Amino acid sequence: MFRYAFGVLILLSVVGSCTVLPASESRFAQTGSRSQYTHWIDLYDANQRRIDPTDPKAPPYSPRRTCGRCHDYEAIALGHHFNAVQKAAQPGRPGEPWLWTDSRTGTQLPLSYRRWPGTYHPSDLGISAWDFMLKFGRHLPGGGPGEQELAMDPPAAKEPAPKEAPAKEAPAETSKPTPTPSGRWQLAGKLEIDCMICHSNNHGYSMELWSKQIEDQNFAWAPTVASGLGFVEGKVSSLPDDFDPAKVEENSRTKLPTTTYGSVRINPEKKVFFDVVRQTSDNVCYYCHTTRQVGPDAPPDWTCDEDVHLLAGLACADCHRNGIEHHTVRGFEGESHPTGQAVATLSCRGCHMNGADGGRFGAPQPEHKGLPVVHFDKLSCTACHSGPRPAQQASGVQTALAHGLGLSSHDYSADLAPGIVQPVFQRDGGMLSPYRMTWPAFWGVLHKGEVTPLNPEEAHAALRSTLRVRKGQTLKEVLLDVKLSKDEKKVILGEPRAAVADAELTEEEKAKLAERINQKALEEFQTKLAKALDELKKIVKQAGAEPVYIAGGKAYRLGADGKPDVFETEAAKPYAWRLGHDVRPARASLGITGCFECHEAGMPIFEGQVTAVSPVLDAQPRTYAMHELAGFDKFKLDAWNQSFQGRTAFKWMGFASLGIVSLVLLWYAMRGLASVAGLAYRKP
Incomplete structure (x- = not known):
């Protein structure tokens, strides 16, 4: 009896395994073909x-x-x-966040x-x-x-x-x-x-x-x-x-x-x-991942090149690939893929450096002639090869996710909110990389040292009658909508010129009027800000809490005199995320002309300026130096850069000293050989 029962169990297990195996492979249809x-x-x-x-x-x-x-x-x-x-x-x-913008409330x-x-x-x-x-x-x-x-x-x-x-x-x-x-x-x-x-x-x-x-x-x-x-x-x-x-x-x-x-x-x-295609086209990726430079120094779109990989014939999805689980490879060093699959060779370093599995898609192995190896421990690949080259002032940039690029619009002007700048160099884990950066702006509540944003629609409902921003306007535009009286123009330009039409004024006179308008607008902002913060007290119900406004790296709250005071808080700090594209070719990389592109006083990678972008007016916008955001010591940086001024002369002195020492050693060697030869000659 036991033998029959044992045989039935074996048979059932075999049948069960035969039933389970196909289901474990896939319950969905597949072709298994690249076509x-x-x-x-x-x-x-x-x-x-x-x-x-x-x-x-x-x-x-x-x-x-x-x-x-x-x-x-x-x-x-x-x-x-x-x-x-x-x-x-x-x-x-x-990575890049979703930036909720409301121009009515800044x-x-x-x-x-x-x-x-x-x-x-x-x-x-x-x-x-x-x-x-x-x-x-x-x-x-x-x-x-x-x-x-x-x-x-x-x-x-x-x-x-x-x-x-x-x-x-x-x-x-x-x-x-x-x-x-x-x-x-x-x-x-x-x-x-x-x-x-x-x-x-x-x-x-x-x-x-x-x-x-x-x-x-x-x-x-x-x-x-x-x-x-x-x-x-x-x-x-x-x-x-x-x-x-x-x-x-x-x-x-x-x-x-x-x-x-x-x-x-x-x-x-x-x-x-x-009409289905397995691999996504670059055109699709661009809809959500397009960026464009904006601002007075931004080049026209038609003069800008695509990423060097696309120009070489690769597609976005060649590196940023995935299986049916759609865990798209992001392509940064140290990435851990949810599937457990190794994806190191789909990063810059894994593909281009001398790893055993590198060289995918025929990727060239860079020589980096003359570049000290310490750079590979301190710099990411993108620091030298990605994004626009650093300038004395970080430039504005618009992204598809933040500004709605890809949709037909009559307003993609440089001051379109939200304000984002690039490249900003920061360190993460000791590695310097380029970032994009934006500054949060919102109405919130300060309680026990912590700021919590108000719901944007709730803030607008509470401040509508105070800010008085009409449909199609921005808060900044309303603040700048200032008219100068005739008496004010007389004080600024003198009585004869005050009567002249604006179109006939000189550039210097227009600048003087603009300066006064900006000054009055700043005064109006302080007045509106005080009224708005006072109005928000009606909806702040938590005991010991007070309304605040965050913008441009600064935080405002009402002081004892009823006027806005600036205070420090973590909530006002900028948010930054790394940029990976567009990758520039080797000839356009940072440092291609030599060490002095970085290691000289005033070079943008360390001493470029980053100015906070705010949706409201600011008399003195918060400005940062690159080395400050990257956490470098300015004194040590200057000392290191100064040492590079005599680097060439130091090299020649080193070579000359080596030559002199070599000659001295050679002279003593020759004398030694002569002495040995003399002894050998005297030997009977």
């Missing part, structure tokens, strides 16, 4: 129902339910571009769901996932806050709901002036990860249409419209909060958006063609 698969597929909606694209009442397609039938959507959602909202996700090296607030040091988590400020998507959805690929039930959102109400209940908005600590009803999610639907944003080979995909659908609160319809599969009539944003789709009459104008699919990409079996 592109032709996608003629059925469309499915969010409720997993097959869509008939010829039906005039067809719903928008769901990427999760359509693409997810063959591709592991749950694994993809854990990727770097989508997982910021997940508590289990590793924060990784600090706000530029660095936000991050990853809780990078120096940033604020949206939920801590009462910024709901709904608010976040409407603000930044233009440059999000879907997923994340667009479909996750975040910890900051309360549980869904106990009422009939779809299988995948939409997330709800978080309640703020103090009631917001215009709270977003949770029912808006029920109407807009989830903004799922749209695979075609990155993997479409069809140049008809429009991120501008994607952005417009999000602005209209048509979240569920955005993938259909942006990919060109169909067009949508109607806006969720025009529907009331208590709108009930189940009670809408057939011919009512107040209804959910309707979808009409185009016929060009539909075959007789009602399958739809998706």
Whole structure:
């Protein structure tokens, strides 16, 4: 009996292993080929129902339910571009934050769901996932806050709901002036990860249409419209909060958006063609990762070169690659990939230096002739090779995420908020690297030495009547809108010239008037700031707390005399993140002409100036020297640079001394040999 039972157990284990093995490999279809698969597929909606694209009442397609039938959507959602909202996700090296700007209140607030040091988590400020998507959805690929039930959102109400209940908005600590009803999610639907944003080979995909659908609160319809599969009539944003789709009459104008699919990409079996490419094109990456220099010294865009790797024929995704889990390699030294796969050779040093696995894509191995090896311990590769060359003043820069580059606009002027500068050299772990830097600006509450920002919309509601910033204006523009009286002009220019039209004044006279206008604007700012801080006392309910304003590296609060006082706080410190691109060729690298590009008094890498950028006026903007931000001792730096002044002469003196010593030694050697020879000659 025991033998039969034992045999049955063995048989069951074998059958079980045969059953489990295929499932453990993959439950999703694969081709295993490098060739592109032709996608003629059925469309499915969010409720997993097959869509008939010829039906005039067809719903928008769901990427999760359509693409997810063959591709592991749950694994993809854990990727770097989508997982910021997940508590289990590793924060990784600090990168560019989402900068919440509000020109009406002079706000530029660095936000991050990853809780990078120096940033604020949206939920801590009462910024709901709904608010976040409407603000930044233009440059999000879907997923994340667009479909996750975040910890900051309360549980869904106990009422009939779809299988995948939409997330709800978080309640703020103090009631917001215009709270977003949770029912808006029920109407807009989830903004799922749209695979075609990155993997479409069809140049008809429009991120501008994607952005417009999000602005209209048509979240569920955005993938259909942006990919060109169909067009949508109607806006969720025009529907009331208590709108009930189940009670809408057939011919009512107040209804959910309707979808009409185009016929060009539909075959007789009602399958739809998706022109899919496996590797993302550079054009897609540029939409979210473009930067442009701005300011008086910025070169025209057409004179700037692309990254040297792209010019050599590589693509972004050659280095920044990933598997189905979509953990895109970021490419910095010491990166630990979530899959456990070694990715060192996809960093600058791992690819170009003399490691056994280096030289990918035919990468050249640099010689670095004459460069002391200590530089490789003190400088990152990007310090010499990436970003614009350092100048005496850090220059302004605009980024796609911060300034909305990639969307049609009439205002990409140099003073467009938020203010960001580059390159700023700082050290991390003893390694000097170039950074981009911005300064937070917000209204907040100071309590027990710690500053907490107020919800931006709450601050605007409280200060609207005090700041008086009209639609289309900025706070700085309002402050600078100062008119000089005739008497003031007479004092500045004299009576005869005061009557002359502004267009006929000399440049010197215009400068004098501008100086006075700026002075009056600064006085007006101090007055408005005092009134605003006093007004905020009405909404600061915590005992012992006081309202503050942070901007341009400075913090303001009301003094005993009722006037704004400046004080020091960690909250006013700038936020910086490393820059990696654009990489310059070797001939344009820092130090290519010799040591004196860095090791001489006044060189920008150590003594360039970094001026804080503020959305308000500042009589004396906070200015830093590069060596100050990098943590170098100025005295030691000067002494080291001074020693380089005689470095060439020192080398020649060294060579001359070596020559003299060699000659002396040679002379003594010759004398020794002569003595030995003499002894040998005298020997009988």
